[in-house]
Amino acid sequence: MADYLLVESRDPFEYADTSYFYQMAEDLCKAGNNVTFFLVQNGVLMARKGISNDAVARLRSAAPAVKILADDFSLRERAISADKLADGVTSAGVDALVDLLAEPGVKAVWH
Amino acid sequence: MTTSGDKTITIALMDPPYESGTTTTALRIVDAALRKGINVNVFAYEGAVNMTMKGQAAHPNPVKGTSIEEQDHPSSSRFIAGLFELAGDGPKLDWVNCGLCVDERGAGDWIEGPRRGGPGDLFKMSQESTNTLIIGTR
Numbered sequence: 746m747a748d749y750l751l752v753e754s755r756d757p758f759e760y761a762d763t764s765y766f767y768q769m770a771e772d773l774c775k776a777g778n779n780v781t782f783f784l785v786q787n788g789v790l791m792a793r794k795g796i797s798n799d800a801v802a803r804l805r806s807a808a809p810a811v812k813i814l815a816d817d818f819s820l821r822e823r824a825i826s827a828d829k830l831a832d833g834v835t836s837a838g839v840d841a842l843v844d845l846l847a848e849p850g851v852k853a854v855w856h
Numbered sequence: 857m858t859t860s861g862d863k864t865i866t867i868a869l870m871d872p873p874y875e876s877g878t879t880t881t882a883l884r885i886v887d888a889a890l891r892k893g894i895n896v897n898v899f900a901y902e903g904a905v906n907m908t909m910k911g912q913a914a915h916p917n918p919v920k921g922t923s924i925e926e927q928d929h930p931s932s933s934r935f936i937a938g939l940f941e942l943a944g945d946g947p948k949l950d951w952v953n954c955g956l957c958v959d960e961r962g963a964g965d966w967i968e969g970p971r972r973g974g975p976g977d978l979f980k981m982s983q984e985s986t987n988t989l990i991i992g993t994r
Contacts, residue, residue, distance in 0.1 A: 752989075754878060786877040818884065819877075839881075843888045846987050847863045853989045 748779045750845045750853040753788040757800055763788075766856045767800045774808035783842055784834070785816040792834045793825055805833045814841060864895035864948075866985040868978055870993045872903025873932035879907065882991055883935050886949070890939065895947045897981040899973070901954035902993075907932040908953060908966035933967050940969035952977045 751770050757763045767782075774780045782804065784792050791801045792815040804811055814837040815830065827836060845851055867885065871878045882898075889896045900907060914929040916922055936951065943949040952973035958964050964972075982988040 754881070785881055816881075819881075839884045839888045840892070843865070843885060843892060843894065846865050846885070846989060847889070847892070847894050849986050851987055853987055855989055855991045 746777050746779065748781075748845075748848065748851045749773050750781050750783060750842075750851050752783045752785060752842070752853065752855045753791075754786040755856060756787040756790040757798070758790065759787065763856070764800065767804050769854075770811050771804055771808040774811045779812075780808070780810070781812045781814060781845060783814045783816070783837070783845075785819050785842075787819075787823075789815045789819040789823060789825060792820065792831055793829050794831045796831075799831070801831055801834060809833075816842070862895070864897060864985045865889055866897040866899065866978070866981040866988040868899045868901065868988070868990045869904040869907075870902045870991065873907045873912075875903070876993075878991060878993075879904075879932060883932070883939065885989075886939055887942065890942050890947050890949060893947050894986075896943075896949050897985060898949070898951045899954070899978040899981060900951065900970075901957050901975075901978075903957075903961075905953040905957045905961060905963045908936050908951065908970045909933055909963055910965050910967050937967050937969065940967075950981070952981075 753766055755763050770780050770782045801813060813834045815834050817836045817838050820836055846853055867882060869882050873879055886896050910933060912931040912933045914924045916924050917927050940949055951970040953970050955972045955974055
């Protein structure tokens, strides 16, 4: 088992290839790995409630053990308040990202 | 500032300044790491070598009618100078600009702090780091 930090900076409305990144998170989790999925920049647009074709909801359903975090700075920039966050998404500061990056053995991937 | 022993993270950054939110995010990561006492290596390549150019100038906003002072326009080089100041004598900030990329762009006149290097530096940094984050543009 390995620890993965997947950083998603893009949103599916602009980049179709985000689906592969969400799928990778699901597959890594199902293979028994610890996966943190960190949404940042426009990636946090998927952290909102009520989105149709909801990639975050699908990921949560398929791989509930994936920890989904959303960058608080990116959320504030986009006026996404805590009450608008989708279930299962936790607002987190960049400190949380750095803490994970500073853990030996964590495999970090940016998209 | 807390200390985190001898931990080091390496970030490879490709985005040029003023084009995407990635620049801001990367600088926020560097800032947070330094504040935690974590050493940081940055390997800037392709357009990212323009981030440290000394000649970056603030400008007024004629649409809003604001002056240079009122606008207080942040530049990437000022941010990075601030990061070197933050690091001070504490955690190490090693910022390497890819020399080939610098030469292609005529981007050699940069602020104090960064040094010239090459892809071999990224390999060495990665080998010696706790972790490496490669941030590409595509």
